[in-house]
Amino acid sequence: MNSMTELPELTERQKTLLLLIIRDYIESAQPIGSKRLAEHYNINFSSATIRNEMAALAEMGYLRQPHTSAGRVPTEDGYRFFVSQMMHQAELPETVQRTISHQFHQSPPDIEQWMTLAASVLAHQSQGVSVVTAPHARKAKYKHVELISTQGRQVLMVLVLLGGEVSQQFLTLAEPVSQERLSQTVTRLNGLLAGLALDKIASLPARSDALDQDIMTLIIQDMRRSADSVSGEVFTDGLTNVLSEPEFKETEEARRALKMFGEPSTLKALLDRTTAGGKGRVGGLQVLIGGEGVWEELRECSMIIARYGVPGMSTGTLGVFGPMRMSYARTIPTVRYVAGLLSDLVNDTIAGE
Amino acid sequence: MNSMTELPELTERQKTLLLLIIRDYIESAQPIGSKRLAEHYNINFSSATIRNEMAALAEMGYLRQPHTSAGRVPTEDGYRFFVSQMMHQAELPETVQRTISHQFHQSPPDIEQWMTLAASVLAHQSQGVSVVTAPHARKAKYKHVELISTQGRQVLMVLVLLGGEVSQQFLTLAEPVSQERLSQTVTRLNGLLAGLALDKIASLPARSDALDQDIMTLIIQDMRRSADSVSGEVFTDGLTNVLSEPEFKETEEARRALKMFGEPSTLKALLDRTTAGGKGRVGGLQVLIGGEGVWEELRECSMIIARYGVPGMSTGTLGVFGPMRMSYARTIPTVRYVAGLLSDLVNDTIAGE
């Protein structure tokens, strides 16, 4: 079943044929027959030969027929082979690169803006659904906190971590506190905590001042949240794109597949599990085909996922979701390019340290 | 065509019948015939009589037949009549009220949390797609600004307006600036601008200090953005709900209708235009049925929309979107209740001033 052991069995001609079939199927969305193949591409052998080869490819598990007398359709293994070929070549055309790069450098230097833009670009280029999660540091270090009184007892706490990560939280105090007192607390805590990692802060002795202590507890809580493997917001775009794909003509199919984007928790679990197990990992990208037998809802879908950011410092996840019959040739380079771009941007941001 | 002029023509029996038909159709999603009606509900007259009445109702434009020999289906005017009846009664069951209220009071006192929750509750209760936009003050007044250096030349500006509205923005300075210098700028600006409205601030003389001036420009820009009728984020939930409705069995229909949720700009335009013209306005709620002849994509859809917040101070929009055959009886009270709840919360937040 593993493509690694089967690859050697393929002759050059079989490879060519297989790639041709998959490419054609991705475009046409219809089972590919031997005759059609022989006619459309100038191949120097006949349809009968193709039939023989197709039978062989089917035997090996790369192709399958929806019914006895239809054309052939790629199996998951077929797609995997296709993708493994794809990986080596596949650079994004330079004009497209420039267009995308331009968009990013024109946007304000805000991580959220970049993520929104990345989601938009990915969805648009791939005609699939895109997902982008915020980058976060593996081991967050405290840099700075700010308390801003907004309304009566309500206070906005802005926590800045080394690396530029910013999180914020509203809190309601037991009683109104003047902005001066808040400022004093801020000054004390900033002096005390600067540069410390979560575990250090957590092991500090309790503060005598009640307000200080409360805020510190919240800081710890915030840092913990930020340390979760996939924390913060998830940006998504292009949800309706997949609705035009023929495999989702039945809304029930589409519903099942899209439901998970409605629940951030499921989505995070998926991304988590994906970035952990590296089955389809090539060149920094992961390609999940047909749910890899694990996600029942994604049996007919694929995901292309990449991590971005600065390894060990601050990384996030980004990817594209679509039908198994998605345009890998266009999507893979796009995902790779956008991941690289975002990494550079994050890197530049951090470089200041 | 206007229901106001036609209402008087309806006899009591016709009203009863019309309501019955619409209610049944909303449940069954199938054209309602006279026989079915006579059998299922214990009515003290025969199907022939019902037929006569139905013919009359069809004549008046409340019902229509998909084809000569099918049952009757409500027209837009039919739904409008139904909704106008609905408006008077229709309180949410108290248990449901308590459940919802409980959820809100358990959540952290953060407007974004509330909006997310509202979107979730609305989508869940109505089985439709929910939309919630942030409340914003019509005439924003400056309260406080904070500058937080995050990374090298990058600074996070947090702007707090009277009323508790908070907006933030990343900016990149031409050259690194120490946190002290930032603090000085902050102190100066806070002293200068406190309590001023946008127009006042805009008419102030330019600052001699370059940094001060830059920040002030950004503040004005931010306040202007916040003054847009629908600014900031749009929270949405339940996108996949409508996919299970039979009217969206064809994905193309669903795609057309859902596409607008992908583009915040279109959505904002819709909400804007809706809250302006008050055609279907009853008791603070607006019910848009069948796109009201304006939105071609929404020909088969309805929206129930309400403003929330404190009138004249800070208001936002919230609503539910679904097929025309949506459960108004459940959705209208829910929208109304959630709008009230959110208004109270916003009110409490502002009360501190």
Add this chain to the structure above:
DNA sequence: GGATAGCACTCTCTCAGCGAGAGTGCTAAT
């Protein structure tokens, strides 16, 4: 005179049957 029963009519929906078309697998010839 309003309500009702009866009836003819219309229209959709479903299903079986049939032919066309596409594609295969096998065999025999090159």
Add this chain to the structure above:
DNA sequence: ATTAGCACTCTCGCTGAGAGAGTGCTATCC
């Protein structure tokens, strides 16, 4: 090893008949 030919299979689209549902009209009843 490759290819041409052929029988076979399966889907798809079309057609026509029958069932079912519902209507509108008319004659009748209270």
